[in-house]
Amino acid sequence: MSGPQCCENPPTLDPSSGAGHVEQLGGLDAYVIGSPDSKLAIILLSDIFGYEAPKFRKLADKVAAAGFYVVAPDYFYGDPYAPENLERPIPIWVKDHGVESGFDDTLPVLQALKSKGIPKFGAAGFCWGGKGVVELGKRELIQAGVILHPALVTPDDIKGVKVPIAVLGAEVDETAPPELLRQFEEVLAAKPEVDGFVKVFPKTAHGWTTRYKVEDEAAAMEAHSDMIQWFVKYVK
Numbered sequence: 539m540s541g542p543q544c545c546e547n548p549p550t551l552d553p554s555s556g557a558g559h560v561e562q563l564g565g566l567d568a569y570v571i572g573s574p575d576s577k578l579a580i581i582l583l584s585d586i587f588g589y590e591a592p593k594f595r596k597l598a599d600k601v602a603a604a605g606f607y608v609v610a611p612d613y614f615y616g617d618p619y620a621p622e623n624l625e626r627p628i629p630i631w632v633k634d635h636g637v638e639s640g641f642d643d644t645l646p647v648l649q650a651l652k653s654k655g656i657p658k659f660g661a662a663g664f665c666w667g668g669k670g671v672v673e674l675g676k677r678e679l680i681q682a683g684v685i686l687h688p689a690l691v692t693p694d695d696i697k698g699v700k701v702p703i704a705v706l707g708a709e710v711d712e713t714a715p716p717e718l719l720r721q722f723e724e725v726l727a728a729k730p731e732v733d734g735f736v737k738v739f740p741k742t743a744h745g746w747t748t749r750y751k752v753e754d755e756a757a758a759m760e761a762h763s764d765m766i767q768w769f770v771k772y773v774k
Contacts, residue, residue, distance in 0.1 A: 543712050543744035544628060544665060544689065547751060548621050549591040556595030558602070564646030569595055569610040572602035578773050579651050580660045581680075582610040583640045583667025585748060586628070588618030594664075594748045597762055604766045606773070607656060613643055613667075637690050640670025648679060660773040662765055664748055665689045665713070675699035682772035684765045686747045689713050693721045702733040704768045706761045711744040733772075737764065 553560075558571025569589050572579075580601050584594055589610045602608040619631050640663065648659060659680045663671035668688025675683045676698040684704045685691060691714070696703070703726070707719045716738050726734030739746070739757045750758035 544586060545619070545621050546743070546745065547749045549587050549593060549749060551587065551590040551618065552592050553590050555590065555592040557599050558595070558608070563609060563611065564643075564648070564650040566611040566613070566615075566643060566647060568612065568647065569598060570608070571599055572607035573605075574607065574654070576605065576607040577656055578606050578658050578660075579656045580606045580608050580662065580769055580773065581644060581647060582608065583613065583644070583661065583663040583670045584610060585665035585667065585745060586614075586619035586631070586635075587749075588612060588614050590618070591748060593750065597748060600762060601662075601766055601769070604770060606660075606769065607651075609647060609651065611643065611647055613640055635666075637666055637669035638673075640667050641673035644670055644674060645679075658773055660684070660769040662686065662769075663688060665745060668714075669695070672696065672699055672703070675701045675703055681774075682768060684768050686761060686765070687711055687714055687744045691722075693718075693725050696722045696725045696734075697729070700732060702768070702772045704735040704764065705737070706747065706764060707736070707738045708742040708744050708746055709738055709740050710742065713744050735764075735768065737761075 598608045660682045661671045662684040668685035671683040672695045674680045682702040686706045723736040746754045747761045
């Protein structure tokens with residue numbers, strides 16, 4: 539995950555962005571939107587830029603509009619990757635924020651949501667967040683998962699997932715190249731008991747679903763639609 543593509547086209551963070559609000563859940567600040575009466579929650583595990591990225595929050599709002607209670611935790615405890623901080627390049631920053639913490643920190647969030655009376659969950663992970671989603675899926679703590687241009691996810695990880703999983707990838711991606719995604723597809727094809735879906739978006743680059751440029755917006759919207767349709771199908 540230390541590749542340069544993870545850092546390209548960084549967002550301008552805005553804590554006031556989005557139509558939702560921030561509250562504490564499971565010990566983490568979290569951007570929350572959607573009807574509290576919904577019995578279906580989607581947890582979004584961000585990329586390295588964290589939960590204050592405006593396009594990320596806009597996507598959370600879109601998922602909520604499909605009928606879900608959406609939670610996007612601050613997995614970095616107020617310390618998202620800051621490209622302008624030359625003293626903490628990605629290899630240094632990630633030592634404090636390993637991808638495994640996405641799973642660990644989601645567990646108390648799940649408990650907090652269950653205490654609100656929400657019994658069913660989906661999770662989507664972007665780049666950094668992909669690993670956490672597959673770990674949740676291995677333990678069947680969610681009903682379905684989506685990983686988008688994931689980082690540090692292996693074919694063995696996919697082999698261990700026990701819930702429906704969709705993989706949305708970029709054609710130009712050093713972190714999760716199409717060759718790796720084809721391996722994911724082969725693993726899923728050998729597991730008919732688990733519904734899987736793999737799609738590579740032409741001419742897109744790593745990170746495009748939440749850090750899209752104007753020319754990538756149509757593909758990003760298509761990926762968002764695919765993700766939401768996956769949750770509508772399996773989180774119910």
